[in-house]
Amino acid sequence: MTQPIIKFDKVVKAFGSFVVLNQLDFEVQPGEKVTIIGPSGSGKSTVLRILMTLEPITGGVVYVDGQPLWHEQASDGTLKPASEAHLRKMREKMGMVFQQFNLFPHMTVRRNITEAPVQVLGLSKAEARERANELLEMVGLTEHADKYPHQLSGGQQQRVGIARALAMRPKIMLFDEPTSALDPELVGEVLTVIRKLAEEHDLTMLLVTHEMNFARQISDRVCFFDQGRMLEEAPPEQLFTNPKEERTRGFLKAVLEGN
Amino acid sequence: MLFGIPWDTSSSWAFALSILPILLIGLWVTIQAAVLGFIIALAVGLLWAALKAAPLRIISWPAAFVTEFLRDTPLLIQLFFLYYVLPEFGIILPAFMTGALALGLQYSAYTSEVYRAGIEAVPRGQHEAARALNLTGRRTFTRIVLPQAIPRIIPAMGNYLVSIMKDVPILSVVTVLEMLNVARIIGDRTFNYLIPLTMVGGLYLITTLIAAGGVRFLDRRLPKTGIPLK
Numbered sequence: 074m075t076q077p078i079i080k081f082d083k084v085v086k087a088f089g090s091f092v093v094l095n096q097l098d099f100e101v102q103p104g105e106k107v108t109i110i111g112p113s114g115s116g117k118s119t120v121l122r123i124l125m126t127l128e129p130i131t132g133g134v135v136y137v138d139g140q141p142l143w144h145e146q147a148s149d150g151t152l153k154p155a156s157e158a159h160l161r162k163m164r165e166k167m168g169m170v171f172q173q174f175n176l177f178p179h180m181t182v183r184r185n186i187t188e189a190p191v192q193v194l195g196l197s198k199a200e201a202r203e204r205a206n207e208l209l210e211m212v213g214l215t216e217h218a219d220k221y222p223h224q225l226s227g228g229q230q231q232r233v234g235i236a237r238a239l240a241m242r243p244k245i246m247l248f249d250e251p252t253s254a255l256d257p258e259l260v261g262e263v264l265t266v267i268r269k270l271a272e273e274h275d276l277t278m279l280l281v282t283h284e285m286n287f288a289r290q291i292s293d294r295v296c297f298f299d300q301g302r303m304l305e306e307a308p309p310e311q312l313f314t315n316p317k318e319e320r321t322r323g324f325l326k327a328v329l330e331g332n
Numbered sequence: 333m334l335f336g337i338p339w340d341t342s343s344s345w346a347f348a349l350s351i352l353p354i355l356l357i358g359l360w361v362t363i364q365a366a367v368l369g370f371i372i373a374l375a376v377g378l379l380w381a382a383l384k385a386a387p388l389r390i391i392s393w394p395a396a397f398v399t400e401f402l403r404d405t406p407l408l409i410q411l412f413f414l415y416y417v418l419p420e421f422g423i424i425l426p427a428f429m430t431g432a433l434a435l436g437l438q439y440s441a442y443t444s445e446v447y448r449a450g451i452e453a454v455p456r457g458q459h460e461a462a463r464a465l466n467l468t469g470r471r472t473f474t475r476i477v478l479p480q481a482i483p484r485i486i487p488a489m490g491n492y493l494v495s496i497m498k499d500v501p502i503l504s505v506v507t508v509l510e511m512l513n514v515a516r517i518i519g520d521r522t523f524n525y526l527i528p529l530t531m532v533g534g535l536y537l538i539t540t541l542i543a544a545g546g547v548r549f550l551d552r553r554l555p556k557t558g559i560p561l562k
Contacts (some may be wrong), residue, residue, distance in 0.1 A: 177461070188475070189466065189467060193466045
């Protein structure tokens with residue numbers, strides 16, 4: 074087995090006395106497409122937010138690409154809390170797509186995509202523009218490049234969000250309920266883009282979603298989270314048709330009957 | 333005669349016309365004091381807002397204390413303090429500078445709150461997106477947060493510009509020859525207070541209306557594409 078690109082080692086995340094992640098062990102292999110499902114409050118979004126360094130961890134160690142994410146190796150070999158410089162270096166490996174898109178409203182679609190490559194990666198404006206054009210073509214929004222986010226539909230905004238994250242050329246893409254804020258008829262266009270990404274790139278993808286059919290189609294592995302732990306993980310066919318845990322079965326029954 | 337300009341007391345209209353240039357000199361001082369005070373308020377207020385937002389309490393608490401002090405004590409006390417107490421420590425400023433500084437400092441406490449509200453109104457998701465894209469804290473502030481905060485704060489800042497203009501007459505107590513002070517001197521010397529004071533009121537109204545109109549114009553012209561303003 075190759076070295077996992079993401080590894081949670083007994084990770085604890087607590088807000089005060091409220092425990093969100095409880096001694097979580099979790100691994101993702103390079104290039105793997107993993108979907109996390111589970112009831113709200115199960116800590117599934119927290120996994121992504123910890124990886125994107127939006128939430129610090131309370132205990133344990135997270136490894137990304139073989140290096141501790143929230144820690145640095147001190148000279149005596151022990152782990153000490155990570156500096157901002159270390160976090161910046163680690164963040165380069167990841168990109169995130171948010172439930173609420175979080176596009177910059179005062180910038181055009183193109184500026185949304187070129188801003189970070191220019192400011193952070195030091196690309197020239199022309200290089201960033203070219204990269205943005207390629208990505209806009211990929212997500213099917215070439216003709217909307219000069220519009221502002223509020224002039225686009227939710228589905229289009231989320232596709233810009235995907236292009237913006239990809240413009241940083243991450244190894245790992247994190248999708249935090251990317252279609253949950255969308256009207257039902259707009260979900261498809263976003264899932265199509267994510268599916269294309271999954272099929273055509275060797276990106277590692279970690280997806281939190283309530284779209285069970287989609288999870289089934291694109292995932293190499295589906296993980297069911299409940300109460301801050303990973304209760305069950307399996308290839309999608311197995312998890313959806315023949316879950317081992319009673320809790321998983323109950324959840325899937327509730328969700329699938331709801332549809 | 334004031335500022336070398338004589339007045340004509342032959343009739344009310346002639347008097348009014350003859351003191352107009354004198355009052356305009358006073359108005360010019362008023363405008364300069366207000367604008368200088370406002371610039372100080374904008375700059376120092378942003379500094380307070382940044383300090384109060386600092387994660388370290390050793391920085392944020394003193395800043396909060398100072399702004400609270402500036403807000404909750406009368407402008408006149410602050411003005412007297414700067415004018416009479418600072419010279420005891422060897423800091424001697426001209427009356428006009430002292431006045432503008434006093435106005436600027438008191439209003440900086442107000443503008444810092446406006447900045448804070450404007451900055452806090454920028455949704456959390458914007459900070460998270462900036463962080464996920466690895467923008468530095470400084471770039472996030474200057475390129476993501478401030479451009480979204482400024483359109484939100486312009487109307488409130490405009491109100492303070494008008495308000496600061498109306499507070500300028502307080503500077504007369506430290507001998508600044510702003511418009512109201514000039515009008516009072518004319519009244520003292522001619523025993524006609526009605527006309528100069530009425531004219532001061534009128535000139536004030538015109539000036540503040542122009543200032544408020546300017547702020548509204550700026551508010552309309554500033555791009556705020558898609559930024560939810562509430």
